[in-house]
Amino acid sequence: MTKTATKPLPRTPSLQKEAEALHAAVSDLVRIYQFRDRDKICCYDISVTQCYALEVLVERGPCRSQALAEALRLDKSTTTRVVDALARKGYVERLPDSEDARAVSLRVTSEGRTLYERINSELIAQQIDLIQDLDPDVCAAATEILKRLARAAKARFVSGVSVGSCAPACGTDGKCG
Template sequence: MPRSRAKSPSPSSTLQRDAEMLNAAVSDLVRIYQFRDRDKICCYDISVTQCYALEALVEQGPCRSQTLAETLRLDKSTTTRVVDALVRKGYVKRSPDPVDARAVSLQVTASGRALYDRINAELIAQQVDLLRDLEPDVRAGATEILRRLAKAAQARFMSGVSVGSCAVVCGANADQGKSSS
């Protein structure tokens, strides 16, 4: 009696299944990290968004508010509120822009840098604990995959690709706003 051959999944169904599993894994990871970040960072009397702004200023150096807003993917008014809070707390200062005296440059203060270094060191220590039991090649592979996924997601975001029907709805809302003004 001939054996029936099991059908192998088509490449498109395999890709779909892999995408579903990746989506679930990334969602779990992001959710856990969001809570971790909130719990760890907020104990320093700054919000996660303020910490991201501090990190951006540490990594890219002094910049204008518009550049920071683009880096954080926030609108200008939200960025201003984030920066105002960091200035009040003494972690960021505003200075005249060296290129355009009418503009303002944002930069991290010494206490802001010290806070960033302390938070970053604690977060890295947590990563050490997570990676401790993994082989070096697995650690390197995981990091490379996350970098590639982040780069691909960034490229899609920057090209204006949105999620699902939101692009249609958001586009329609934007068109309505233009025609009514």
């Protein structure tokens, strides 16, 4: 079965209110999780971004810096600084790339994997505390909704719909201030 394009629903006052409520709820959740992650992760002497980099390398395996930068949605120089810090701490290593002798492949070390797994298990334990009193069907539905919202947001970001100038006051080059 082929999927046909559907027209967006017209903006109604009800849809506007639902979108505003969703925006507020997601903003609150993201803000709380950012602080929670920072407080939990930084006690291990790595930044949240460094932990995200470890996560990518653990889940996807070795990759080049450019692929890691794309996964983290960072520019290459910022990614290099993140990897440099992880390498100094012994959590990531640079190896010759198997496909291109001029390139370098990044790989998480066993120490990096152990650290990531410890942090991840603590964060999951916190999730258990949050959801243990929820009805399993409600929890499953909430998880599915969050996954769908994340996929939709990612698709918009990748397609360029969610990017562009940051505010009307930004210049035509997209730079503000």
